[in-house]
Amino acid sequence: MVLFDNVLHRVRFSKFMAIVSQEFDKPCVDLIETLLQHGRLSLEQIFDGFRDRKSSGGMEALRGNIHKLVMARYVERCPVAEPFLALPSEEEAAPAKRRGAKSAKIFFEPETLEQRVLAAAVPPEAIRFSVELNPEISADTERDENNSPSNVGEKRKHDALESGIDGGVADKQVVLWRVNFEEFIRRLRHKLRSLFLSHLSHNIPTGGGWWNEIETQDVHTVRRSVASCLHGDFPIVLSEGQICVENVRARLDDEAATVFSAMLDASRSEEKKLKIPSSVPLSVESIYQEVIKSEKDRTKTLEHIIPVLDQLSSSPPFIRVIGDSYIIDFKHIIELAQTDEVESIVLKKYGKDAYRIFRLLSKAGRLLETDKVLVTPQILVGVGWDNLRTTGCANIGICKAILLQLASGATRKPALWICTEVNVDSVFVEKKETANILSKMWQGDYLQMEKLVAGPTHFLLWKVNMINIREHVLDDMFHAALNLSLRVAYELEQQKEILNLGVHGPVKEKYEKLRKVRFLLESSRMKLDDAVMIFHDF
Amino acid sequence: MSCFQGPSSLKRKRPELKSPAQSLTEHERILYDVIRSKQDIGIWTRDVKKEAKLPDNVVNKSLKALLVKNLIKEVVNIQNKGRKHFMATEFEPSKEISGGTWYLEGSLDREFIEALKQLCKEQIRLSGVATLEEVTDSINRRQAFNVGMTKQQIEEIMRTLVLDNAIMEVKSNGMGEFASIPFGKVCYKRIGKGGLRGEPKAEAGALASIPCGVCPRISYCTPDGIISPKTCVYFKKWLDF
Incomplete structure (x- = not known):
């Protein structure tokens, strides 16, 4: 069975290590690296691996490091190999059980069999992050594994193949440790949110046009980042992580950034799942306590915090106020990040006018609380018409046509559709040009189009369907990530000889160029992976 | 340059007191009255012909004469730029015809x-x-x-x-x-x-920053196809340091 998410995680290993290296010392980073490389290991195996290293410092030090990493939830005990399902689904139960332990790392949509198996496989929090190396617990775990003798051989074979450990490990009564991907993804999500906040407060657009203009500012920005990373000793992703943090510091309103990140920190320990729509409610006091933890903000008072919270809860709202508590609106922030990514593609691909039109349509779609709009002519006139007027996008003809369609039994919600005729005035684009742009975006699957016939005349109605676009963009992202990986491999293959000659050889220039090419491709892939997480994991 | 001319509505002229309309022929008078009655909306040539109920050649001739006498003018109707649209010279085109403040001679x-x-x-x-x-x-x-x-x-x-x-x-x-x-x-x-x-700092999205994000041939691109990341011209251009 191919674990798709595990394949994606492999690309992120360097990011995970970068996160750990920001919080812990080198032995912990080495420990995480070992676990990432081998999948699941017992304490003894880790110790054996470290025996030769100077930094290891003996078994006690290793236990201490494991303890630290488990406390930070970066490392966890492996889940139960054979989870018990209350209502197993007949024939599927056996293979599902076999997959259980492996697929505990991945995140499925709810309501699937895998989801249920995963939930059953995850040990209670107390055991999952227990650092007591109690033989009884180990024995229990092992006994659980032995409960299904028909599968155990196959499972071990599977383990050995994937994690590279020998079969002997499972024979001993030991606790197996592995990296907790969930926690890493959660940390990355927080980081991306912070980055997104900075992005929002600073947004896009310059440039435009089409491919000929591609080598404009953004490419140069990436190139500059590459150049700066080349001079550092860190791997590119670590530098990128630093860039994220620096972006937040440099671009955001400092006060808002501080309070927001304090809220993230305060809510993090309460997050049990990855895809949660909002944080736990946080009181002003708890946010304040978190803010003053840092030395820089120790002098801040509650009077400093409250206006910032008001600012964060005003439009566009990053947090919501419920009574005396504040909640981070994760879902909204992620949706905004996705919209932002899509809009930047539209800007680059179709130009500035198209970007404006797309945003108009996108905003018009969001303006209506669709669930609240009952599609009756009266409400359409009262609500839909007003909304269309608000966006400056409707004329009487369209409304009449919509009403006629409604009278004939149409059930669609027409106020979300915008007519070509009226876009012109709203976006300062010539009518003919507007039609061309709309048509191009429709051909590229960025817009939906519908023809509305009203007697002898007809109108073309346009709409942004973000659900379809998200799928389409994610698909393109996977394709692009594959292309970047293939191109890296191709470049290295082509320049094999230069690589062999090394940096001090006669082809120093070519070697440097190859190095830059590789860094640009790999840093782009890492940046792309951030975007993939926004669309896929969060 | 229009930005020093200001909105057209403010340039509206008052009807002249002494009009050369007195020297018009009968046909010209009919046409002039029809066009003038439309005020700042103006009228399309075909509609003039319909309303005046005169033969085409007479209408064409009379319109030319009226243009020469500077009693009417041709204006661009932004709703339909291909149509010949006439208006009495004493009026300025309305917002519906001219497109309003944001338009100059029929263009944005x-x-x-x-x-x-x-x-x-x-x-x-x-x-x-x-x-x-x-x-x-x-x-x-x-x-x-x-x-x-x-x-x-x-x-x-x-x-x-x-x-x-x-x-x-x-x-x-x-x-x-x-x-x-x-x-x-x-x-x-x-x-x-x-x-x-x-100025907001430019920050392109992850996909928009790489050639594949804006590639028109992405759907034809396969690992070993005619269009592939190995042979891609956009990649070549992008990686040309």
Whole structure:
């Protein structure tokens, strides 16, 4: 069975290590690296691996490091190999059980069999992050594994193949440790949110046009980042992580950034799942306590915090106020990040006018609380018409046509559709040009189009369907990530000889160029992976 | 350049007292009356023919004569640029015909719009947060254009700037930077502190930063196909340091 998410995680290993290296010392980073490389290991195996290293410092030090990493939830005990399902689904139960332990790392949509198996496989929090190396617990775990003798051989074979450990490990009564991907993804999500906040407060657009203009500012920005990373000793992703943090510091309103990140920190320990729509409610006091933890903000008072919270809860709202508590609106922030990514593609691909039109349509779609709009002519006139007027996008003809369609039994919600005729005035684009742009975006699957016939005349109605676009963009992202990986491999293959000659050889220039090419491709892939997480994991 | 001419509505002329209309032939008089009756809306040639009920050649001849006598003029109807549209010279085309302030001779006056957008953006950058009224007053005080701008016109510009993602439309919460603005009032806010000269720093999305994100042939691209990442011309150009 191919674990798709595990394949994606492999690309992120360097990011995970970068996160750990920001919080812990080198032995912990080495420990995480070992676990990432081998999948699941017992304490003894880790110790054996470290025996030769100077930094290891003996078994006690290793236990201490494991303890630290488990406390930070970066490392966890492996889940139960054979989870018990209350209502197993007949024939599927056996293979599902076999997959259980492996697929505990991945995140499925709810309501699937895998989801249920995963939930059953995850040990209670107390055991999952227990650092007591109690033989009884180990024995229990092992006994659980032995409960299904028909599968155990196959499972071990599977383990050995994937994690590279020998079969002997499972024979001993030991606790197996592995990296907790969930926690890493959660940390990355927080980081991306912070980055997104900075992005929002600073947004896009310059440039435009089409491919000929591609080598404009953004490419140069990436190139500059590459150049700066080349001079550092860190791997590119670590530098990128630093860039994220620096972006937040440099671009955001400092006060808002501080309070927001304090809220993230305060809510993090309460997050049990990855895809949660909002944080736990946080009181002003708890946010304040978190803010003053840092030395820089120790002098801040509650009077400093409250206006910032008001600012964060005003439009566009990053947090919501419920009574005396504040909640981070994760879902909204992620949706905004996705919209932002899509809009930047539209800007680059179709130009500035198209970007404006797309945003108009996108905003018009969001303006209506669709669930609240009952599609009756009266409400359409009262609500839909007003909304269309608000966006400056409707004329009487369209409304009449919509009403006629409604009278004939149409059930669609027409106020979300915008007519070509009226876009012109709203976006300062010539009518003919507007039609061309709309048509191009429709051909590229960025817009939906519908023809509305009203007697002898007809109108073309346009709409942004973000659900379809998200799928389409994610698909393109996977394709692009594959292309970047293939191109890296191709470049290295082509320049094999230069690589062999090394940096001090006669082809120093070519070697440097190859190095830059590789860094640009790999840093782009890492940046792309951030975007993939926004669309896929969060 | 139109930005120094101001909106057309302010240039509307008063009907002249001594009109050369007295020297018109009978056909010319009929046509002139038909066209003049349409005031600032004007009329399409075919409709003139219908209403005047005169033969085509007579209409064409008379229209030419009226043009020469400067009693009527041809105007561009932005709703249908291909049609010949006539209007009495004493009127200026209405907003429906000319497209309003933003149009010059039937085309979008991009230069004027861009100049105005820059001014509005500059105003928001300087003040951080401003209401529509404040921006309108400030633009009018500067007298960059020889006519005053209305609140509605500035609102249209602000709406476009919001769509450009150059500014944000927010509601005042009456606190902090919004302290001078009544609670709940719609106002405009700059986006971030900005890079150089307060301009938002360009930050392309991850996919838009690489060739594949904007590639028109992405659907034909396969690992070993005719179009592939190995042979891609866009990649080659991108990686050409």
